[in-house]
Amino acid sequence: MRAFVMKRPSGVVMVLLMILVVATACARSSEAQSGQGQSTVYRVRRDTLEVYVSGSGNLQPHTLVDLSFPQSGVVRKVYVQVGDSVKAGQVLAELDTRDLELQLQNAQINLKIAQARLAQAQATARSRPADLAAAQAALANAQASLEALKAGPDPRDLEIARLNYEVSKNALWQAQLSRDKTAGMPGSAQVDLQLAQARVGQAELQIEIARLQYEKAQSGPSDQQLKAAEAALAQARDNLIRLQAQDPSLDIQLAQYQVEQAEIAVRQLQLRLEQARLVAPVDGVVTAVNVVEGGPAGTGGPAITLADLNRLEVVVNLPEVDVAQVTVGQEATITPEAMPDTRLRGKVVAIAPVGVQSQGVVNFPVTISLEEASPSVRAGMTVQVQITVARRENALVVPRRALVTRGGQTFVTVLRGDQTEQIPVRVGLRGDTMVEVLDGLQEGDVVVLPASAASAVSTRVPGPGFFGPGMFR
Numbered sequence: 001m002r003a004f005v006m007k008r009p010s011g012v013v014m015v016l017l018m019i020l021v022v023a024t025a026c027a028r029s030s031e032a033q034s035g036q037g038q039s040t041v042y043r044v045r046r047d048t049l050e051v052y053v054s055g056s057g058n059l060q061p062h063t064l065v066d067l068s069f070p071q072s073g074v075v076r077k078v079y080v081q082v083g084d085s086v087k088a089g090q091v092l093a094e095l096d097t098r099d100l101e102l103q104l105q106n107a108q109i110n111l112k113i114a115q116a117r118l119a120q121a122q123a124t125a126r127s128r129p130a131d132l133a134a135a136q137a138a139l140a141n142a143q144a145s146l147e148a149l150k151a152g153p154d155p156r157d158l159e160i161a162r163l164n165y166e167v168s169k170n171a172l173w174q175a176q177l178s179r180d181k182t183a184g185m186p187g188s189a190q191v192d193l194q195l196a197q198a199r200v201g202q203a204e205l206q207i208e209i210a211r212l213q214y215e216k217a218q219s220g221p222s223d224q225q226l227k228a229a230e231a232a233l234a235q236a237r238d239n240l241i242r243l244q245a246q247d248p249s250l251d252i253q254l255a256q257y258q259v260e261q262a263e264i265a266v267r268q269l270q271l272r273l274e275q276a277r278l279v280a281p282v283d284g285v286v287t288a289v290n291v292v293e294g295g296p297a298g299t300g301g302p303a304i305t306l307a308d309l310n311r312l313e314v315v316v317n318l319p320e321v322d323v324a325q326v327t328v329g330q331e332a333t334i335t336p337e338a339m340p341d342t343r344l345r346g347k348v349v350a351i352a353p354v355g356v357q358s359q360g361v362v363n364f365p366v367t368i369s370l371e372e373a374s375p376s377v378r379a380g381m382t383v384q385v386q387i388t389v390a391r392r393e394n395a396l397v398v399p400r401r402a403l404v405t406r407g408g409q410t411f412v413t414v415l416r417g418d419q420t421e422q423i424p425v426r427v428g429l430r431g432d433t434m435v436e437v438l439d440g441l442q443e444g445d446v447v448v449l450p451a452s453a454a455s456a457v458s459t460r461v462p463g464p465g466f467f468g469p470g471m472f473r
Contacts, residue, residue, distance in 0.1 A: 040449040041415060044441050047397050051390040051431050052333075053325060055316030055366070059336075059381045062311035062369065066302035067278045069095060075291045080304070082289055086280045092304050095276040095297055104269040111262035118255035125248030135240040142233040149221040149229050161210070161217040168207035175203040284308045309379060312370040313349070316385050317356070317363035325389040326351060332368045332387045336377060345371040348387060392429050395436040402447045403427070403435065412441065413448040420448055 073095035080092050179196035182188050221229075288305035291297055314334065318326065332346035350367040357363075368385055370377070404411045404422070411422040425440030441447070 040451075041446050042399055042402060042449060044396060044398055044437070044443055044445040044447060046394050046443055047434075049390075049392045049395045049397055049429055049431055049434055049436055050388055051325075051429060052386045052388045053318060053322040054384065054386045055318055055322075056337075056382065056384050057314040057316045059312045059314050059370065059377065059379050059383055061284075061307035061309055061379055062313050063282055063284065063306075063308035065281060065284070065306045067092065067280075067304045067306065068302050069278065069297040070275050071095075071272060071297075073097075073276065073297050075293055075295050075297050078289065078291060078293050080286045080289065082286055084286045086284060086286060086306065088280055088282050090280045092278040092280055092286075093291060094278070097273055097276045100269060100273050100276065104266065104273065107262065107265040107269050111259070111266055114255070114258040114262040118252070118259050121248065121251040121255040125252060128243070128246075128248055132240070132243050135236070135243050139233070139236040139240050142229070142236040146226070146229040146233050149226055158214075158217045161214040165207070165210040165214040168203070168210035172200070172203035172207050175200040278304055280306060282306065282308065307379065310373070312377070312379055313367055314346075314370070314383055314385060315365050315367050318366050320355070320362055320364070323351065323355075323364040323366060326366055326387055330387055330389060332385055334368065334370060335384045335386075337382045337384065339376065342374065342377070344374060344377065346385065347371050390429055392436055395429065396438075396441060396443060397434045398437055398441065398447055399449060400430065400433060400435045402449050404450075412437075414441070415446040415448055 076094055076096040078093045079090075080086060086092065175196070179193075179200050182192050182196040284306035285308075286304060287307045288302065290301065291303045297303060326348060328348050328351060330348045332348060334344040334346045336342055336344075346368040348366060349369045352365040355362040355364045366387070368387070398412060402412045403425075404413070409424055410427055412425050413420050414423050423440050426438045428436035428438045430436070
């Protein structure tokens with residue numbers, strides 16, 4: 001591209017320019033500012049160029065845990081106070097649990113009862129085949145007994161009863177003959193006579209029994225006997241039907257459900273007992289205690305608050321133009337407002353995937369962790385954050401005010417001996433005050449800055465940033 005060459009300056013101007021060049025070299029300074037209304041020159045050099053965006057926020061613990069009792073009750077004991085350091089698993093406070101302990105005992109008894117019923121149902125299922133066989137046999141016996149009664153006496157039984165009756169008659173005749181013989185014998189003892197008479201009485205009794213049995217065998221069953229046999233048959237039939245209709249698997253399943261229900265009741269009460277104790281989930285420091293011993297433990301707010309004060313972080317809200325340059329892992333500088341001379345290292349650890357709109361402006365929360373600790377830095381402090389979004393080592397840099405854009409091309413004015421000329425350049429990374437030159441200049445070249453910007457060597461140039469202009473160095 002064609003360079004634009006300025007006309008040869010007058011003698012006075014040349015003298016002034018030469019004086020400026022000599023003064024710059026003697027002072028070993030890359031830049032010098034002339035008096036009011038005169039130009040400034042800058043010797044092109046290599047340096048580290050950084051670009052960053054800024055924001056502010058408050059330091060807060062990375063881990064902040066609010067602990068509450070999930071159930072109401074009376075606080076029995078509080079074991080910590082504000083400022084105490086605690087370990088994970090440490091008991092912090094607990095409720096009065098005497099009523100819960102009694103409920104748990106009752107639930108455990110109900111569980112044992114349900115388990116016993118399940119065992120009984122399982123035993124019944126195991127004995128069912130034998131019970132069915134016994135019921136079927138009982139039904140068959142009852143049926144046979146009723147049919148036998150309805151059929152009348154068995155001829156053989158009737159003949160046996162008649163023969164027993166005849167035998168009884170013969171026994172009576174023999175007893176009578178023996179008695180008469182004893183009574184007719186002279187000199188018979190009285191006791192023998194009494195014994196013979198007793199045998200006659202016994203024979204008479206036996207013959208009466210035999211007669212009744214014979215008559216009974218001839219007459220057949222009575223109505224009462226038939227009714228009794230029919231009732232026994234009906235009962236045997238009902239018992240068999242009941243056993244056949246029963247499904248042991250359903251009884252076992254029902255009993256199993258009852259056991260599971262009782263187990264759930266026990267576990268629920270055990271869980272409530274566990275929840276009656278506040279236990280530290282992580283290591284930390286107690287920052288708030290909102291309950292007292294003997295007082296109520298409401299469920300509306302935290303009872304105890306824990307914080308990990310060894311890991312602090314800050315959340316800053318960045319606008320769209322800034323957050324587009326931020327990535328996780330970028331370095332940051334954190335400066336507490338109360339200690340402006342303190343610089344702490346930080347790192348971007350999270351960027352919100354969705355922005356938050358407020359008053360028509362969309363901001364994205366960006367989380368920066370504090371990478372180094374300081375005893376004087378505490379949670380809650382307001383801090384300023386600078387996130388380094390770009391860095392170029394050993395970059396060839398010139399002030400931004402040295403650039404002139406015309407027709408889509410960027411130029412700088414270079415001092416060549418006692419003349420100046422505009423040289424086209426290709427720039428790279430841009431900062432607020434400095435810019436990287438990729439092509440067109442060499443280290444040591446002297447560029448001329450516009451006179452109108454000579455008084456703004458160290459001024460801030462507006463740039464991106466939610467809480468103020470972005471700073472670049």
